[in-house]
Amino acid sequence: MSLVSGPGRGMASLPAETRLYVDKHVSYIQSLDTRKDELEYWLTEHLRLNGLYWGMTALHLLGHPEALPRDGILKFVFSCLHESGGFGAAPGHDAHMLYTCSAVQIIATLDAFDKLEAHMEHGRRKVGQWIASLQDPETGTFAGDEWGEKDTRFIFNAFLSLSLLGLLDLVNVDKAVQHINSCVNFDGAYGTSPGAESHSGQVYTCVGALTIADRLDLVNQERLGAWLSERQLKNGGLNGRPEKTEDVCYSWWVMSSLAMINKLHWIDGEKLTAFILGCQDPDLGGLSDRPGDMVDVFHTHFGIAGLSLLKYPGLAEVDPV
Amino acid sequence: MASHGITRAAGTAVRTEEARQQQLRDVDAYKELVDLVSTKVTERQYTLEVIGLLTKLLKQNPEYYTVWNHRRRVLNALFPSDPADESSKHGVNDLLQNDLQLTFALLRQYPKCYWIWNHRNWLLETAESQQGAEVGRQLWSGELLLVNKMLGADSRNFHAWGYRRFVTAQIERLTTFTEGEAPRSLIEAEFEYTSSMIRSNLSNFSAWHHRSKIIPRLLNERDANTDARRALLDSELALICEAINTDPFDQSIWFYHQYLMSTLSPNCPSKDRIVLNLNNGDRQRYYENEMQYIREILGDEEDCKWIYEGLLFLAGAYLEVDGGTKVFTTADMRSWLEQLKRLDPLRKGRWDDLGQCLNL
Numbered sequence: 001m002s003l004v005s006g007p008g009r010g011m012a013s014l015p016a017e018t019r020l021y022v023d024k025h026v027s028y029i030q031s032l033d034t035r036k037d038e039l040e041y042w043l044t045e046h047l048r049l050n051g052l053y054w055g056m057t058a059l060h061l062l063g064h065p066e067a068l069p070r071d072g073i074l075k076f077v078f079s080c081l082h083e084s085g086g087f088g089a090a091p092g093h094d095a096h097m098l099y100t101c102s103a104v105q106i107i108a109t110l111d112a113f114d115k116l117e118a119h120m121e122h123g124r125r126k127v128g129q130w131i132a133s134l135q136d137p138e139t140g141t142f143a144g145d146e147w148g149e150k151d152t153r154f155i156f157n158a159f160l161s162l163s164l165l166g167l168l169d170l171v172n173v174d175k176a177v178q179h180i181n182s183c184v185n186f187d188g189a190y191g192t193s194p195g196a197e198s199h200s201g202q203v204y205t206c207v208g209a210l211t212i213a214d215r216l217d218l219v220n221q222e223r224l225g226a227w228l229s230e231r232q233l234k235n236g237g238l239n240g241r242p243e244k245t246e247d248v249c250y251s252w253w254v255m256s257s258l259a260m261i262n263k264l265h266w267i268d269g270e271k272l273t274a275f276i277l278g279c280q281d282p283d284l285g286g287l288s289d290r291p292g293d294m295v296d297v298f299h300t301h302f303g304i305a306g307l308s309l310l311k312y313p314g315l316a317e318v319d320p321v
Numbered sequence: 322m323a324s325h326g327i328t329r330a331a332g333t334a335v336r337t338e339e340a341r342q343q344q345l346r347d348v349d350a351y352k353e354l355v356d357l358v359s360t361k362v363t364e365r366q367y368t369l370e371v372i373g374l375l376t377k378l379l380k381q382n383p384e385y386y387t388v389w390n391h392r393r394r395v396l397n398a399l400f401p402s403d404p405a406d407e408s409s410k411h412g413v414n415d416l417l418q419n420d421l422q423l424t425f426a427l428l429r430q431y432p433k434c435y436w437i438w439n440h441r442n443w444l445l446e447t448a449e450s451q452q453g454a455e456v457g458r459q460l461w462s463g464e465l466l467l468v469n470k471m472l473g474a475d476s477r478n479f480h481a482w483g484y485r486r487f488v489t490a491q492i493e494r495l496t497t498f499t500e501g502e503a504p505r506s507l508i509e510a511e512f513e514y515t516s517s518m519i520r521s522n523l524s525n526f527s528a529w530h531h532r533s534k535i536i537p538r539l540l541n542e543r544d545a546n547t548d549a550r551r552a553l554l555d556s557e558l559a560l561i562c563e564a565i566n567t568d569p570f571d572q573s574i575w576f577y578h579q580y581l582m583s584t585l586s587p588n589c590p591s592k593d594r595i596v597l598n599l600n601n602g603d604r605q606r607y608y609e610n611e612m613q614y615i616r617e618i619l620g621d622e623e624d625c626k627w628i629y630e631g632l633l634f635l636a637g638a639y640l641e642v643d644g645g646t647k648v649f650t651t652a653d654m655r656s657w658l659e660q661l662k663r664l665d666p667l668r669k670g671r672w673d674d675l676g677q678c679l680n681l
């Protein structure tokens with residue numbers, strides 16, 4: 001996802017249960033990199049670059065892009081870049097599609113492709129070529145890295161990164177689109193590979209990839225919309241698959257997929273807003289998967305992005321892809 | 322950094338000074354281990370000692386994907402360059418068994434960690450290329466037991482279901498490959514597996530889904546004629562209707578019902594059909610039977626929205642195959658839609674669109 005435009009109108013005065021604790025969330029996100037005395041900080045180093053993307057995007061949506069210093073962010077991002085053109089999760093971690101996508105999204109949000117070029121000669125092209133090298137010419141799928149794990153997620157990561165780099169022509173888009181089409185199920189939704197059960201995270205990546213490829217004509221929008229709308233539970237939250245529990249991160253994947261096929265009105269936005277707001281930690285900031293659980297930057301980001309898609313007042317507008 | 326289901330109180334409890342000191346010692350020990358491993362790997366010390374260090378680190382942090390990559394680099398270096406070399410077979414086997422045990426133990430603890438599943442997959446593929454097809458076939462067959470255990474612990478784990486599909490494909494490939502033996506398909510066994518999973522829990526949509534993917538292949542491999550195909554469709558309909566009757570509020574069941582109905586549609590690709598040569602008269606009869614059955618349940622369950630949704634879906638399908646409104650009226654459809662709006666206000670926008678689409 002990326003920002004559509006700058007922050008919207010100022011926040012109206014709202015009753016406590018419908019309030020977004022903007023300042024708390026900003027200081028929560030700022031605090032994340034100061035927790036080096038906690039074991040958890042080190043055990044999650046393999047997510048550092050994603051975490052930075054999640055935190056930074058949340059801050060932009062909250063209207064506080066200045067809360068993390070631009071130069072510091074870029075310095076860290078480039079410290080994760082390998083000679084090959086791929087990015088790892090942190091310095092010394094191997095290159096992988098997941099982190100390369102986050103890196104490209106950060107650079108694009110900060111409008112800093114010139115800095116990439118300055119850091120590495122022909123950097124932009126090198127990153128694009130690294131991603132393109134992971135496509136299987138036979139099947140059109142993408143691997144996550146040199147070890148070859150395949151998953152529809154990586155097609156999305158590749159398409160999204162390459163479109164931000166302006167280098168989508170480096171890969172065979174049609175082949176990859178065909179592969180996505182072979183992952184569709186009777187319910188109109190998508191799985192990780194042909195034959196796999198429909199899963200909202202996978203729906204988001206497949207519909208997102210098809211949106212970038214301008215091939216939403218391949219989606220059975222009525223059926224998919226029906227399946228997605230049934231993810232909403234009585235408490236307003238959305239789940240990832242039939243008969244599972246609700247979760248803020250799944251809420252984002254489901255609602256952004258609905259938005260991409262113009263069916264966001266098929267669920268109750270007010271109830272979903274209330275569910276997401278109920279996942280805030282009103283004292284220390286941040287959002288969790290469900291009300292009362294421990295917060296983390298992942299759910300903080302998806303919760304705030306969800307509120308933005310639901311047009312919560314005062315937030316910058318988010319692009320569902 | 323992405324936590325699920327951990328209560329906030331547990332995370333924010335104030336730490337005592339002693340606990341804080343302990344945490345700092347843990348941090349130091351962990352960072353020391355990480356540094357030691359990366360130094361040794363950078364120096365290309367691809368030894369059994371390093372394997373031991375990697376094991377220690379992965380047990381603490383199985384999400385550390387780079388460490389799994391290091392492990393494969395070390396293992397690749399320890400394998401003999403010539404797989405046919407008999408004297409080294411023993412060593413290779415020990416290395417592989419060691420990793421199979423490690424990943425098994427970790428999967429029991431972290432069943433949703435992608436990197437452990439990936440490594441296991443790599444181990445099996447490597448074992449096959451190092452030790453030959455027969456050893457490969459035995460190992461892949463053993464994986465079915467692992468998958469059964471994983472699905473026994475969590476019958477919806479989508480990693481385990483995905484791995485199951487992959488494993489059965491490998492076993493079938495290698496059985497076909499073995500000389501003198503006729504290709505043996507696992508499709509009947511897999512069909513039976515979904516039956517037993519559904520028997521123990523009707524609400525297991527993963528099992529229903531798997532079944533929907535198996536049926537077309539099952540029929541092809543049985544070389545089923547029209548009668549056999551109709552018989553299978555009828556028995557599936559009987560199964561799902563009984564399930565609907567047992568728990569009409571369970572959406573997994575209704576989705577499987579929708580699946581069966583979708584195979585009847587003239588728009589269903591022929592590879593996905595159950596009965597191949599239906600005409601519109603046949604279709605109408607199927608839809609009529611289903612409508613009649615669901616209307617019977619309606620008598621006992623007036624407040625179940627799935628019933629009205631099912632009826633409207635069938636009515637739409639019926640109209641599509643020129644059934645007209647012999648068995649229901651437009652007024653019926655309108656009242657079903659009103660019930661949907663009453664019972665399911667969350668999806669009001671969808672019911673409004675449906676009303677427009679059906680001209681109600």
Ligand SMILES: [Zn+2]
Pocket residue numbers: 247248249250289299325
């Ligand atoms: Zn979540």
